[in-house]
Amino acid sequence: xxxxxxxxxxxxxxxxxxxxxxxxxxxxxxxxxxxxxxxxxxxxxxxxxxxxxxxxxxxxxxxxxxxxxxxxxxxxxxxxxxxxxxxxxxxxxxxxxxxxxxxxxxxxxxxxxxxxxxxxxxxxxxxxxxxxxxxxxxxxxxxxxxxxxxxxxxxxxxxxxxxxxxxxxxxxxxxxxxxxxxxxxxxxxxxxxxxxxxxxxxxxxxxxxxxxxxxxxxxxxxxxxxxxxxxxxxxxxxxxxxxxxxxxxxxxxxxxxxxxxxxxxxxxxxxxxxxxxxxxxxxxxxxxxxxxxxxxxxxxxxxxxxxxxxxxx
Amino acid sequence: xxxxxxxxxxxxxxxxxxxxxxxxxxxxxxxxxxxxxxxxxxxxxxxxxxxxxxxxxxxxxxxxxxxxxxxxxxxxxxxxxxxxxxxxxxxxxxxxxxxxxxxxxxxxxxxxxxxxxxxxxxxxxxxxxxxxxxxxxxxxxxxxxxxxxxxxxxxxxxxxxxxxxxxxxxxxxxxxxxxxxxxxxxxxxxxxxxxxxxxxxxxxxxxxxxxxxxxxxxxxxxxxxxxxxxxxxxxxxxxxxxxxxxxxxxxxxxxxxxxxxxxxxxxxxxxxxxxxxxxxxxxxxxxxxxxxxxxxxxxxxxxxxxxxxxxxxxxxxxxxxxxxxxxxxxxxxxxxxxxxxxxxxxxxxxxxxxxxxxxxxxxxxxxxxxxxxxxxxxxxxxxxxxxxxxxxxxxxxxxxxxxxxxxxxxxxxxxxxxxxxxxxxxxxxxxxxxxxxxxxxxxxxxxxxxxxxxxxxxxxxxxxxxxxxxxxxxxxxxxxxxxxxxxxxxxxxxxxxxxxxxxxxxxxxxxxxxxxxxxxxxxxxxxxxxxxxxxxxxxxxx
Ligand SMILES: Nc1ncnc2c1ncn2[C@@H]1O[C@H](COP(=O)(O)OP(=O)(O)O)[C@@H](O)[C@H]1O
Ligand SMILES: [Mg+2]
Numbered sequence: 001x002x003x004x005x006x007x008x009x010x011x012x013x014x015x016x017x018x019x020x021x022x023x024x025x026x027x028x029x030x031x032x033x034x035x036x037x038x039x040x041x042x043x044x045x046x047x048x049x050x051x052x053x054x055x056x057x058x059x060x061x062x063x064x065x066x067x068x069x070x071x072x073x074x075x076x077x078x079x080x081x082x083x084x085x086x087x088x089x090x091x092x093x094x095x096x097x098x099x100x101x102x103x104x105x106x107x108x109x110x111x112x113x114x115x116x117x118x119x120x121x122x123x124x125x126x127x128x129x130x131x132x133x134x135x136x137x138x139x140x141x142x143x144x145x146x147x148x149x150x151x152x153x154x155x156x157x158x159x160x161x162x163x164x165x166x167x168x169x170x171x172x173x174x175x176x177x178x179x180x181x182x183x184x185x186x187x188x189x190x191x192x193x194x195x196x197x198x199x200x201x202x203x204x205x206x207x208x209x210x211x212x213x214x215x216x217x218x219x220x221x222x223x224x225x226x227x228x229x230x231x232x233x234x235x236x237x238x239x240x241x242x243x244x245x246x247x248x249x250x251x252x253x254x255x256x257x258x259x260x261x262x263x264x265x266x267x268x269x270x271x272x273x274x275x276x277x278x279x280x281x282x283x284x285x286x287x288x289x290x291x292x293x294x295x296x297x298x299x300x301x302x303x304x305x306x307x308x309x310x311x312x313x
Numbered sequence: 314x315x316x317x318x319x320x321x322x323x324x325x326x327x328x329x330x331x332x333x334x335x336x337x338x339x340x341x342x343x344x345x346x347x348x349x350x351x352x353x354x355x356x357x358x359x360x361x362x363x364x365x366x367x368x369x370x371x372x373x374x375x376x377x378x379x380x381x382x383x384x385x386x387x388x389x390x391x392x393x394x395x396x397x398x399x400x401x402x403x404x405x406x407x408x409x410x411x412x413x414x415x416x417x418x419x420x421x422x423x424x425x426x427x428x429x430x431x432x433x434x435x436x437x438x439x440x441x442x443x444x445x446x447x448x449x450x451x452x453x454x455x456x457x458x459x460x461x462x463x464x465x466x467x468x469x470x471x472x473x474x475x476x477x478x479x480x481x482x483x484x485x486x487x488x489x490x491x492x493x494x495x496x497x498x499x500x501x502x503x504x505x506x507x508x509x510x511x512x513x514x515x516x517x518x519x520x521x522x523x524x525x526x527x528x529x530x531x532x533x534x535x536x537x538x539x540x541x542x543x544x545x546x547x548x549x550x551x552x553x554x555x556x557x558x559x560x561x562x563x564x565x566x567x568x569x570x571x572x573x574x575x576x577x578x579x580x581x582x583x584x585x586x587x588x589x590x591x592x593x594x595x596x597x598x599x600x601x602x603x604x605x606x607x608x609x610x611x612x613x614x615x616x617x618x619x620x621x622x623x624x625x626x627x628x629x630x631x632x633x634x635x636x637x638x639x640x641x642x643x644x645x646x647x648x649x650x651x652x653x654x655x656x657x658x659x660x661x662x663x664x665x666x667x668x669x670x671x672x673x674x675x676x677x678x679x680x681x682x683x684x685x686x687x688x689x690x691x692x693x694x695x696x697x698x699x700x701x702x703x704x705x706x707x708x709x710x711x712x713x714x715x716x717x718x719x720x721x722x723x724x725x726x727x728x729x730x731x732x733x734x735x736x737x738x739x740x741x742x743x744x745x746x747x748x749x750x751x752x753x754x755x756x757x758x759x760x761x762x763x764x765x766x767x768x769x770x771x772x773x774x775x776x777x778x779x780x781x782x783x784x785x786x787x788x789x790x791x792x793x794x795x796x797x798x799x800x801x802x803x804x805x806x807x808x809x810x811x812x813x814x815x816x817x818x819x820x821x822x823x824x825x826x827x828x829x830x831x832x833x834x835x836x837x838x839x840x841x842x843x844x845x846x847x848x849x850x851x852x853x854x855x
Contacts, residue, residue: 050852054702055702095596102599106606127596
């Protein structure tokens with residue numbers, strides 16, 4: 001492999017005074033992939049991104065960005081990437097158009113037609129001064145400047161928090177286009193539908209540590225499936241005991257209806273127990289994204305989910 | 314806290330929530346405000362105390378006063394000595410200084426709690442809670458009234474402790490406090506018009522400058538009727554320790570009240586976040602010059618630079634215009650003429666006056682330098698710097714742009730002041746071609762010390778970004794050392810702390826190059842520390 005991964009982070013640590021913001025974080029983003037970067041508020045996403053941009057200095061661990069050191073080689077790396085913060089502040093006396101041009105020219109400029117096309121797609125009025133823009137419009141300014149330059153790597157930190165659904169759709173198109181031309185995207189977001197639509201893989205972090213990483217299908221696979229079965233007979237002999245032995249969760253039996261949740265490795269035993277008892281109807285539902293993330297985000301976690309994930313990897 | 318206050322209906326009670334806002338402001342300013350008040354009181358007490366030691370007898374003070382009133386080089390800055398009692402001499406020395414400081418304290422205070430809050434969007438949170446529309450400026454003015462009352466009370470108690478009489482101290486304290494209140498009202502007004510807190514502060518501080526120049530012209534040029542047209546002149550007209558004209562206090566009081574009423578009315582009728590001035594639209598595309606960190610720095614600094622330069626040009630012209638009259642106004646008695654001759658004749662008097670004025674220029678240019686340098690900090694904490702620094706812009710290059718604006722800008726501003734003085738003085742002396750270069754150089758002689766101030770602010774930015782306001786404290790210390798040090802006969806080692814102490818007093822004295830050289834070297838060293846520190850540290854956002 002001559003071409004290293006776009007982002008390689010291992011054991012990254014960072015503290016602010018007594019606060020430990022990052023505590024051994026790992027992250028790997030391959031070239032050309034759109035990578036979702038998820039975690040509850042305060043998990044350390046923005047801190048990680050600022051370290052990647054050389055705005056903060058790491059306290060430990062290794063960080064490689066496009067094969068280089070983000071602190072030492074900041075300037076040359078920044079020629080190849082664009083960044084959109086979640087909370088964009090603009091110069092109060094510069095217009096949006098001027099800010100876009102300024103940010104673009106820093107990276108060596110961009111074709112004027114590309115700029116104008118994006119301005120019209122995002123429906124931005126570039127003649128307004130920075131102080132007159134709403135949160136969403138300030139974000140559009142940063143997004144247009146980022147997409148217009150067609151950089152190799154896009155680092156987006158909750159870039160759509162202020163956008164309306166229409167503009168959000170434009171944003172998704174732009175990310176998809178960037179993906180098509182081979183750009184790498186690191187996208188921190190709380191909007192799960194956006195993540196599901198755009199991201200090849202995701203990394204989930206909590207309290208400064210990586211909890212899990214993989215494709216959404218893989219992550220789903222690791223989570224419990226909800227099973228509802230109608231049995232042939234009411235109160236089948238010993239079905240409750242057999243299911244419990246197989247390791248199901250939240251088991252309820254009401255007459256001939258059995259409901260439970262099963263971990264992936266318990267699935268086979270559960271199905272066998274059910275078919276032995278005689279099944280009239282069976283539905284199984286994979287976890288919704290919300291369920292998946294609530295499980296990951298919840299502060300107090302039994303520990304199983306994480307151990308399994310580690311074991312599978 | 315005060316739940317019942319917040320429940321009141323805002324639309325019917327324009328001042329609802331004011332008490333909570335005052336408490337909030339006092340809590341946020343719990344360090345800065347007592348520090349300002351303390352400094353103001355300490356100036357009065359320590360000046361009185363020191364003058365008692367230096368001029369213990371009525372006779373010694375009378376002699377001191379006679380020389381001062383004759384020479385006039387100090388009259389432009391402090392006004393004439395009107396009473397030779399200990400209190401009178403003390404009041405002469407500190408009245409204008411304390412009034413200017415009270416004005417600046419009040420302006421910064423009011424703008425900090427009005428326009429600055431609005432600009433950062435914090436006020437939106439308050440505006441959505443049951444807080445009356447007029448409550449925000451009214452609360453800021455209330456806090457300013459409290460602070461100025463504390464100053465007035467403090468001065469009238471502290472000066473008698475230093476041996477001055479009480480009545481005059483009360484008059485002086487009230488005059489200073491009332492002046493502070495007047496400028497608080499003015500700042501509340503500029504905060505309604507300007508879009509940014511910087512704009513509001515600049516406009517109000519420019520007014521202080523203009524009023525100071527009117528006062529200086531009135532005193533030094535012998536047009537004392539002009540004193541009635543400037544709040545800084547009212548302080549003098551109160552005549553603490555001489556006439557004690559209490560009724561003059563009604564002028565600043567009425568002015569403050571009128572300004573406060575207008576400002577709070579305006580606050581009630583305009584949109585949140587909007588100023589009454591300032592356009593919302595501009596060019597669709599960036600011009601050629603806006604293409605990198607230096608282009609942006611120029612764009613961000615040029616407005617302020619233009620404003621300061623014009624201010625200095627006008628200020629210089631006012632100072633230069635009256636230079637010729639120095640010493641001629643009050644020196645009619647033969648004894649005074651003799652004193653004047655002893656200290657070098659009329660030319661020496663004019664030069665001493667011009668050199669003292671250049672010293673004031675230096676300090677004011679120091680304020681420009683600190684403001685311009687700390688623009689970098691504002692860019693950083695607002696998050697705008699990270700947009701640039703996430704692009705291919707080196708830290709040093711970015712910070713250097715702002716430092717350059719401070720260093721070159723302060724030279725430009727000083728030169729403008731010297732040019733104004735040279736033109737005006739030259740026209741009256743029929744010697745424009747001689748006076749312009751002479752006074753431009755004299756003004757630029759202040760630059761090494763200004764550069765040290767800028768570099769000090771830069772070093773704070775690079776090494777201790779959370780402590781950048783210390784730069785303003787340092788400048789205030791330099792101001793006090795320069796203004797009070799010589800009269801209080803402070804220890805030279807203490808005086809040497811201020812870079813301004815080391816400058817050659819030109820015109821008049823000979824140029825001395827070694828201090829200039831090592832002041833510049835000090836500035837260079839601090840600047841190197843600053844840039845290196847900034848290169849190594851984390852970006853620090855609010
Ligand atoms: N400059 C700072 N000073 C102190 N603490 C900070 C600073 N920046 C971030 N933190 C803390 O670090 C943790 C991670 O923050 P952040 O990276 O912003 O989280 P996220 O972006 O995932 O919401 C939080 O606990 C936050 O309070
Ligand atoms: Mg964040």
